[in-house]
Amino acid sequence: MKVVIAGGTSGIGFATAKMLAEGNVEVIITGRNEEKLKAALSQLPETVKGSAIDSSDGNSLKSFMETTGNIDHLLLALSGAKGGGFFKDLDLSQLRAGFEEKLFPQLQTLKAALPHLVPGGSVCFITAVSAHARVPGVAGLAAINAALEAVVPILAKELKPTRVNAVSPGVIDTPWWNFLPEEVRIATFNQYAESSPVGRIGTANDIAKIIIQLMTNTFITGQVITVDGGMSL
Numbered sequence: 001m002k003v004v005i006a007g008g009t010s011g012i013g014f015a016t017a018k019m020l021a022e023g024n025v026e027v028i029i030t031g032r033n034e035e036k037l038k039a040a041l042s043q044l045p046e047t048v049k050g051s052a053i054d055s056s057d058g059n060s061l062k063s064f065m066e067t068t069g070n071i072d073h074l075l076l077a078l079s080g081a082k083g084g085g086f087f088k089d090l091d092l093s094q095l096r097a098g099f100e101e102k103l104f105p106q107l108q109t110l111k112a113a114l115p116h117l118v119p120g121g122s123v124c125f126i127t128a129v130s131a132h133a134r135v136p137g138v139a140g141l142a143a144i145n146a147a148l149e150a151v152v153p154i155l156a157k158e159l160k161p162t163r164v165n166a167v168s169p170g171v172i173d174t175p176w177w178n179f180l181p182e183e184v185r186i187a188t189f190n191q192y193a194e195s196s197p198v199g200r201i202g203t204a205n206d207i208a209k210i211i212i213q214l215m216t217n218t219f220i221t222g223q224v225i226t227v228d229g230g231m232s233l
Contacts, residue, residue, distance in 0.1 A: 001025050001073070002025075002027075002028070002069070002070065002071055002072050002073075003017075003020055003025055003026070003028070003071075003072060003073045003075065004027075004030070004068060004073075004074050004075070004113065005017050005027065005028070005029045005077060006030050006053075006055055006075065006076050006077060006078050006109045007030065007031065007055075007075075007077035007078035007126075008029025008040065008075075008077065009030075009031035009033070009036045009037050009039070009050075010031075010174065010175045011079075011172075011175055012126055012169065012174060012204045012207045013077030013126075014029075014040055014043075014044075015205050016075060016204075016207075016212065017040075017044055017048055018043075018044055018045070018208075019205070019208045019212060021044060021047055022045060024047075026047070027044075027047070027048045027049070028051070029041075029044075029048060030051050030055070030064070031052060031053070032054055033052070037050050037051075051064055051067075055078055055105035055106075055108060056100065056104065056105055058108060058112065061108060061112035065112045065113050065116050068116060069116070070116055070117075070118050071116045071118065071121065072121045072122075073121055073123075073124070073215045074109070074110065074113050074117065074121075074122070075124050076106040076109055076110060076123065076125045076126060077126045078101070078102060078105040078106050078109065079101065079126065079176065080097070080100075080101025081101075081176060081179050082094045082095070082097040082098035082101060083140035083141050084098075084137065084138060084140060084141050086137050087139045087140070090139070094140075095143070095144075098140060098141070098144050099143075099144055102145075102148075103144050103147055103148055106125055106148060107151075110155075114159070117159075117162050119161050119162065120162070120163075120218065122162065122163040122165065122214060122215050123162060123163070123164045124164075124166065124167060124211055124215065125148050125149075125165075125166035125167075126166070126169065126207075127146075127149050127166050127169075127224065128168060129145075129168050129228050129231070129232060130142050130145050131145035131146040131148075132146070132149075133232075145168070149166055149168065149224045152164055152166045152222060152223070152224055153222040153223075156221045164221060164222065165220060165221060165222070165223050165224070165225065166223070166224045167211055167224075167227060168224050169202060169207050169227050169228065170201075170226070170228025170229055170232075171188075171192045171196075171202060171228070171229075172201065172202040172203065172206070172207060173189065173203055173204070174204050177189075192231070195231070196230060196231050197231075197233060198229040198230055200229065201229065202227065206227060207227055210227050
């Protein structure tokens, strides 16, 4: 089994790469930053391969995909931190940048991979619960992630027999939160943990386990799986 993880140098993508590789799965990760890619590969099993790819560059993506051979599963974990904040204060150029960092790279990577996906394989988008959180301050993030979630059932029909799903994580302890000062980040995590039915925030491994289940369970397609520790309750 061969898995390509776009955005595999940190967070959820990295955790999934590690879990798969430890299970003797052939894994290829990509990332925009070559130094981050090298650092990630140094912490992963030596069987994992990687390429520094700008997923906003269609030509680079096409060239990369032509080197991978057949792909059984594609994980789209590309993301960015732009687009958050109260709408009245939101710089719409930052929201546009948020779309450019997440929505378009995920879709463009999928399009480049289509000729190489094995029939019956799978695609998994990583979105976020901001798509349906309905809380102040996430209108921009909701727009980005809801747009991705909206295409999942449509692509599941268009691309069959390739299965298409998404995982929508809640508050997960990943580098995505590094835009906050450490003390603020810790306080934020504690606040979410206290209000969560499971009494904690999530880990990247929590999400990786669900991603792998979606890869291996051939009877799931067109679904967005929320993994938020019950916060949406």
